Amino acid sequence: MKFYLQVYGCQMNVYEAGIIRQILNRAGIEETENESAADVLLMITCSVRKHAEMRALGRLRMFSAQKKNDPKKIIGVLGCMAQRLGEELISEHDVDLVVGPDNYSVIPELIKKLQNGDAPGTVLSLTGECYSDIYPVAQNHATATVIAMRGCSNFCSYCIVPYVKGPERSRPLKNILLEIKQLIDKGIKEITLLGQNILAYKNDGIDFVALLRSVSEINGLKRVRFLTSHPKDLNEKVLAAIRSLPHLCPQLHLPLQSGSNRILELMNRHYTREEYLDKVTMARDLIPDLSLTTDIIVGFPTETEEDFNATLDVVAKVKFDFAYMFKFSPRPGTKAADFTPPVPPAEASRRLSELIKIQNQITLDSNRAMIGKEYELLIEAKSPRGKGSLGRTRHGKVVILDEPFTPGNLVNVMITEIRGWTPVGKIIRR
Ligand code: 5AD
Numbered sequence: 505m506k507f508y509l510q511v512y513g514c515q516m517n518v519y520e521a522g523i524i525r526q527i528l529n530r531a532g533i534e535e536t537e538n539e540s541a542a543d544v545l546l547m548i549t550c551s552v553r554k555h556a557e558m559r560a561l562g563r564l565r566m567f568s569a570q571k572k573n574d575p576k577k578i579i580g581v582l583g584c585m586a587q588r589l590g591e592e593l594i595s596e597h598d599v600d601l602v603v604g605p606d607n608y609s610v611i612p613e614l615i616k617k618l619q620n621g622d623a624p625g626t627v628l629s630l631t632g633e634c635y636s637d638i639y640p641v642a643q644n645h646a647t648a649t650v651i652a653m654r655g656c657s658n659f660c661s662y663c664i665v666p667y668v669k670g671p672e673r674s675r676p677l678k679n680i681l682l683e684i685k686q687l688i689d690k691g692i693k694e695i696t697l698l699g700q701n702i703l704a705y706k707n708d709g710i711d712f713v714a715l716l717r718s719v720s721e722i723n724g725l726k727r728v729r730f731l732t733s734h735p736k737d738l739n740e741k742v743l744a745a746i747r748s749l750p751h752l753c754p755q756l757h758l759p760l761q762s763g764s765n766r767i768l769e770l771m772n773r774h775y776t777r778e779e780y781l782d783k784v785t786m787a788r789d790l791i792p793d794l795s796l797t798t799d800i801i802v803g804f805p806t807e808t809e810e811d812f813n814a815t816l817d818v819v820a821k822v823k824f825d826f827a828y829m830f831k832f833s834p835r836p837g838t839k840a841a842d843f844t845p846p847v848p849p850a851e852a853s854r855r856l857s858e859l860i861k862i863q864n865q866i867t868l869d870s871n872r873a874m875i876g877k878e879y880e881l882l883i884e885a886k887s888p889r890g891k892g893s894l895g896r897t898r899h900g901k902v903v904i905l906d907e908p909f910t911p912g913n914l915v916n917v918m919i920t921e922i923r924g925w926t927p928v929g930k931i932i933r934r
């Protein structure tokens with residue numbers, strides 16, 4: 505029996521796809537890249553914005569078309585959108601199995617039941633699952649992600665995550681360390697610890713800083729990063745750990761969401777623009793080469809031109825190295841879905857384009873500022889065009905090299921130019 509798996513969504517989903525692969529492999533079901541050869545067509549999905557769900561529904565129509573030709577095929581929707589839409593996916597979209605983020609372990613059994621003639625069904629209990637002792641197959645040759653905590657209990661008013669992933673809970677330290685050691689044995693050099701709200705990590709008396717300390721002591725590991733930090737939980741202890749522990753990379757992903765205090769309050773973010781800016785100053789004072797990335801939402805209900813300008817003002821002050829920027833997308837069931845008045849879509853689009861234009865220039869300037877400086881690169885892949893390779897600096901910037909290097913190698917380069925958006929490096933010593 506063979507399965508095909510389409511992955512949508514965040515890094516967490518990419519990681520969880522590895523868990524699903526492991527669960528299916530253990531049950532003797534093999535992966536295929538060829539949809540028409542697959543007995544089971546699966547997709548792991550995202551619900552964070554409507555656009556993400558529309559894409560998945562589009563792909564689902566292609567799965568259904570395959571099933572018309574071969575009615576024995578089983579179609580499964582997994583992850584956040586499965587959790588959010590449930591039964592509706594069966595009644596309206598021809599899906600056979602609908603499995604929420606906490607229930608992946610039951611997939612093989614459900615497949616067997618469906619093949620024995622059982623009716624389509626959903627498994628959607630939020631059980632607090634952590635998949636603690638399932639170790640996904642390594643995703644690539646140099647870097648890997650490892651889940652440290654799952655779920656979120658913050659309830660930002662726009663966000664569907666707490667509803668589809670359940671409350672936050674942390675994975676035991678011993679499983680995290682074991683997984684990282686296994687990855688290092690396979691040649692992985694860099695680990696990104698994942699969690700919707702990673703700074704809230706807490707398991708059996710071990711807090712986030714203690715976790716960082718243990719991870720940074722693992723032999724053979726060269727770089728450690730983590731995602732995502734909520735500004736309200738960022739403190740001096742965490743920053744001091746980044747600065748002092750070996751292998752911790754000078755990088756923080758610190759979602760701003762809005763620069764207007766009124767909107768931040770409506771978003772239930774638990775910080776003000778002043779507190780955010782103070783934390784950025786504290787972080788940059790402690791870690792001078794810190795790279796800062798962020799997420800920003802424009803067009804949140806009631807957002808005025810003044811609120812939007814307050815966001816642009818923070819963007820201009822902080823000068824993020826990179827930002828993910830979104831138009832507000834109402835998610836049914838969240839508080840903000842009922843906030844009024846909404847910002848007219850054309851106005852929200854205008855604000856988004858303006859923000860993107862400003863941030864793009866800042867990103868380009870921050871890349872240009874690398875010219876003439878030396879960096880250590882971890883080679884991650886071949887460059888998509890040409891014979892060269894792609895590497896990443898410790899502060900998280902991708903650099904093009906015109907020479908081929910094997911993924912996993914560490915090399916030192918000098919940045920000589922910017923090609924399109926991307927810095928280009930020349931080797932200075934091997
Ligand atoms: N609409 C738009 N963007 C959203 N995000 C989360 N929920 C929504 C929503 N309803 C964004 C936030 C978050 C990122 C992962 O997605 O910026 O940090």
Ligand code: SF4
Nearest residue numbers: 656658659660663665
């Ligand atoms: Fe959503 Fe807020 Fe949790 Fe991030 S911290 S996932 S924005 S609820």
